[in-house]
Amino acid sequence: MTFHLHTMSKSIEAVHGASFLEELNTKWNDHTKALQMILDILMYMDRTFIPSTHKTAVHELRLNLWGDNVIHSSKIQPRLLNTLLDLILRERTGEVINRGLMRNIIKMLMDLGPSVYQEDFEKPFLEVSAEFYRAESLEFIECSDCGDYLKKAERRLNEGIERVSHYLDAKTEVKITNAVEKEMIANHMPRLVHMENSGLVKMLLDDKFEDLARIYNLFRRVPDGLSTIRDVMTSHIRDTGKQLVIDPEKSKNPVEFVDTLLEKRDKYDRIISLAFSNDKTFQMP
Structure with a gap:
């Protein structure tokens, strides 16, 4: 089995370019099918002999062997991570990627266990994502008014949630949304609300209900957002x-x-009702 996996690993390592993930996915599917056949044959032993002798179950053993000999190969592990992160970056910048293939590869990591998914992918993914959102927010806030910046932050937030629904672990959603909220919203709240000619006061004066609703929905996600x-x-x-x-x-x-x-009271009552969802935080006596 180990020799067979080494052969598979060499085959995957030899593939260059965009076909790398496809080859990895193909070999994983082949490995899964082969081991399922073995598992069917050894089903009785897996249910009776292995529990009584405290040996590793066949299913768990095949995952461990794949992880040790393929995924954690010195030539595959860093390449796999870099490929996944590069594809996500491309998607963030507007390129269409193969989400089905991404989903298969990410699911493979999840099947290998929570620690594999978290250490081999999720942790570096969140770190790179935070850096991306931080850099983008600093660049965009210099050339945008408040309304446009909020639209950008909202779009990034929705994209992150959508990305999770397509090919990431559901538990990653709260972590990636936290990264967007911190880097694109929480870190820039004072500057956004006080932006000249486009900040919160300008929105109030011009009855910009859509922008007011957006700033409310984004700021309510972060500490001290509504109080700001x-x-x-x-x-x-x-x-x-x-x-x-x-x-x-x-x-x-x-x-x-x-x-x-x-008239002024009615105006702000309408804003609180229509843009701020009648939030009691803003109720005036």
Whole structure:
């Protein structure tokens, strides 16, 4: 068995370019089918003899042998990781990749055990992803207004969730979304809300309900996100009220003054209702 796996490993190592993953997937499928036939033959022994002697089950043994002799081969392991990460980077930059093949390879790693998936792929994937989102956020925030930046962050968040649904372990979803939230949202909240001519105050003044809903839905995902919105909004409302009070023209007509105050209250009630989902964080007395 070990000799056979060494032969398979050499065959995989010899393949260059895009066919590397395809060859690995083919050999894994061949190995799985062959071992299933052996397992069928040894089914009785696997159920009776092995448990009583505390030996390794045939199914577990074939996974261990594949991992030791193929996946953890010094020439395959780093190449496999780099290939997977490169394909994900290509997908992030707009290229269409073979998601079915990615799903098969990732599932193979998952079948080899949680530690194999996590150490051989998930951990470096999350590290590289955090670096990617960090660099992209720093670049994009310099050339975008608040609304466009939020759309970019929302798109990256949705792409990460979609990627998990197509070919990653479901448990990876919360980890990759945390990376997007930290690098693209949490680290830039003060700058985003205070962006000149496009930040939160501008959104409030111009009744940009779509942008307001987006900033609410993104900021609510991170610590202190809603309080950041609330503090800026509260300050803006207070400033607006002060300007009305000290406006000599408004004070000449009490009815107009009261009507203006009621209009402002209705305006922010609509924003809280339509954009902020009636969140009690923003309820005004």
